[in-house]
Amino acid sequence: xxxxxxxxxxxxxxxxxxxxxxxxxxxxxxxxxxxxxxxxxxxxxxxxxxxxxxxxxxxxxxxxxxxxxxxxxxxxxxxxxxxxxxxxxxxxx
Amino acid sequence: xxxxxxxxxxxxxxxxxxxxxxxxxxxxxxxxxxxxxxxxxxxxxxxxxxxxxxxxxxxxxxxxxxxxxxxxxxxxxxxxxxxxxxxxxxxxxxxxxxxxxxxxxxxxxxxxxxxxxxxxxxxxxxxxxxxxxxxxxxxxxxxxxxxxxxxxxxxxxxxxxxxxxxxxxxxxxxxxxxxxxxxxxxxxxxxxxxxxxxxxxxxxxxxxxxxxxxxxxxxxxxxxxxxxxxxxxxxxxxxxxxxxxxxxxxxxxxxxxxxxxxxxxxxxxxxxxxxxxxxxxxxxxxxxxxxxxxxxxxxxxxxxxxxxxxxxxxxxxxxxxxxxxxxxxxxxxxxxxxxxxxxxxxxxxxxxxxxxxxxxxxxxxxxxxxxxxxxxxxxxxxxxxxxxxxxxxxxxxxxxxxxxxxxxxxxxxxxxxxxxxxxxxxxxxxxxxxxxxxxxxxxxxxxxxxxxxxxxxxxxxxxxxxxxxxxxxxxxxx
Numbered sequence: 001x002x003x004x005x006x007x008x009x010x011x012x013x014x015x016x017x018x019x020x021x022x023x024x025x026x027x028x029x030x031x032x033x034x035x036x037x038x039x040x041x042x043x044x045x046x047x048x049x050x051x052x053x054x055x056x057x058x059x060x061x062x063x064x065x066x067x068x069x070x071x072x073x074x075x076x077x078x079x080x081x082x083x084x085x086x087x088x089x090x091x092x093x
Numbered sequence: 094x095x096x097x098x099x100x101x102x103x104x105x106x107x108x109x110x111x112x113x114x115x116x117x118x119x120x121x122x123x124x125x126x127x128x129x130x131x132x133x134x135x136x137x138x139x140x141x142x143x144x145x146x147x148x149x150x151x152x153x154x155x156x157x158x159x160x161x162x163x164x165x166x167x168x169x170x171x172x173x174x175x176x177x178x179x180x181x182x183x184x185x186x187x188x189x190x191x192x193x194x195x196x197x198x199x200x201x202x203x204x205x206x207x208x209x210x211x212x213x214x215x216x217x218x219x220x221x222x223x224x225x226x227x228x229x230x231x232x233x234x235x236x237x238x239x240x241x242x243x244x245x246x247x248x249x250x251x252x253x254x255x256x257x258x259x260x261x262x263x264x265x266x267x268x269x270x271x272x273x274x275x276x277x278x279x280x281x282x283x284x285x286x287x288x289x290x291x292x293x294x295x296x297x298x299x300x301x302x303x304x305x306x307x308x309x310x311x312x313x314x315x316x317x318x319x320x321x322x323x324x325x326x327x328x329x330x331x332x333x334x335x336x337x338x339x340x341x342x343x344x345x346x347x348x349x350x351x352x353x354x355x356x357x358x359x360x361x362x363x364x365x366x367x368x369x370x371x372x373x374x375x376x377x378x379x380x381x382x383x384x385x386x387x388x389x390x391x392x393x394x395x396x397x398x399x400x401x402x403x404x405x406x407x408x409x410x411x412x413x414x415x416x417x418x419x420x421x422x423x424x425x426x427x428x429x430x431x432x433x434x435x436x437x438x439x440x441x442x443x444x445x446x447x448x449x450x451x452x453x454x455x456x457x458x459x460x461x462x463x464x465x466x467x468x469x470x471x472x473x474x475x476x477x478x479x480x481x482x483x484x485x486x487x488x489x490x491x492x493x494x495x496x497x498x499x500x501x502x503x504x505x506x507x508x509x510x511x512x513x514x515x516x517x518x519x520x521x522x523x524x525x526x527x528x529x530x531x532x533x534x535x536x537x538x539x540x541x542x543x544x545x546x547x548x549x550x551x552x553x554x555x556x557x558x559x560x561x562x563x564x565x566x567x568x569x570x571x
């Protein structure tokens with residue numbers, strides 16, 4: 001079972017503000033998910049290489065050639081606030 | 094006070110000189126109006142897919158090989174998660190457990206000794222955007238964000254904690270910069286941010302095997318700042334220990350104006366980046382033939398060039414080191430050597446007058462007005478006795494300002510050395526007649542008096558008299 005403080009830590013990393021009730025709810029739900037995933041531990045994976053990707057693809061490259069840019073108005077279309085061509089956000093230090 | 098030893102490791106970020114960003118076709122051009130060098134991929138808009146720029150891998154392999162690293166056969170990208178507005182995706186695509194290159198080293202020269210500094214790893218990642226603050230950063234409530242730099246390819250070069258003094262850290266960074274510049278994969282301009290350096294610093298009582306707790310120093314914007322910041326931080330940590338305190342693991346910022354490091358994050362919250370393989374990018378299997386092809390295309394690196402200068406040109410290790418620190422300087426030197434085969438003399442001019450004028454004007458040697466051929470021509474004029482060494486400096490400055498040929502300057506300004514005995518003799522007679530007291534002193538055995546008289550003759554001829562001749566005539570006549 002996850003502890004409440006682990007739930008709080010994950011919430012902080014995800015920038016989520018949770019009520020006491022929500023913390024308890026997520027403690028149960030997250031624990032259940034982890035418990036379910038734990039079934040994989042029953043398998044012997046000693047001879048299996050760590051999976052880097054689920055698709056059997058490798059070396060997908062593009063050439064170093066420039067293409068078009070997005071026009072400024074569209075770049076900033078969803079900005080909550082702007083200052084000229086800049087996105088304007090609360091300062092985080 | 095106990096005897097302490099510092100332990101220093103450096104993390105250096107270098108921007109690669111590709112045309113386009115690491116995962117999209119947006120330009121990497123420096124500057125530009127804010128948020129104009131962006132596309133849906135580097136803005137992290139939903140539904141986009143990054144695709145790796147092949148040249149980034151090529152350049153990173155090139156740098157890795159130049160730093161004596163082993164190139165991985167299998168490598169991949171990971172997501173490093175953190176919230177900060179300079180990253181539109183809330184994660185940076187980087188490499189975690191399978192970097193492209195590992196186990197390298199570079200050799201630095203410190204007080205005449207060679208010391209080997211290990212390179213832990215070289216990995217590829219994307220740069221973040223730039224935050225701009227209007228007015229004072231401490232009072233403004235807003236950050237303005239420009240994503241032009243987001244997604245510009247970087248390599249991060251992590252050293253082993255092998256350095257023991259600020260001087261060694263500086264020598265390592267100088268050498269690293271030289272090597273990377275030689276490979277041509279980056280400009281390595283610290284002022285423009287294409288080379289950035291963080292330092293991990295700790296101290297321990299000399300002789301102890303375990304490391305002390307380290308602090309990470311950021312925000313050092315020049316080579317000199319690195320040296321000063323590391324020196325300050327070592328002193329600070331020793332003071333903390335001497336007063337019975339303990340060093341806190343934290344990130345500190347170098348405050349250039351105050352000359353101190355300051356704690357950046359008050360909370361002792363451990364980073365929790367939650368790295369995991371980026372599912373949008375497929376792994377790389379690095380073809381050995383490709384690696385060997387890149388290895389074969391590497392130029393002569395600074396260490397090799399320096400050795401060649403010592404071995405074949407008979408230069409001192411110190412001179413050879415200075416001349417090979419940048420590829421441009423070494424190329425200039427060698428070009429000049431083609432027309433004037435005296436390495437020592439050319440070296441003195443390049444390291445002396447030329448570098449003095451370049452530094453004073455903050456000019457790159459590649460943009461210098463004086464071509465290597467013109468410098469050779471001027472040295473030949475000195476050998477022929479057309480100009481004296483003293484006049485040569487005047488001619489050189491004029492060449493530096495105007496780009497004119499030395500012969501032309503000498504002609505235009507009438508700077509030809511006077512080697513006509515008759516012409517000098519008349520000046521000598523006049524100076525002797527004007528300074529009877531000094532002549533007496535000389536005859537009384539004051540050798541210094543001669544220097545004054547030579548100076549008077551040189552002054553009268555506006556520096557053009559052949560100094561050897563002036564000396565000889567004065568002695569003869571007294």
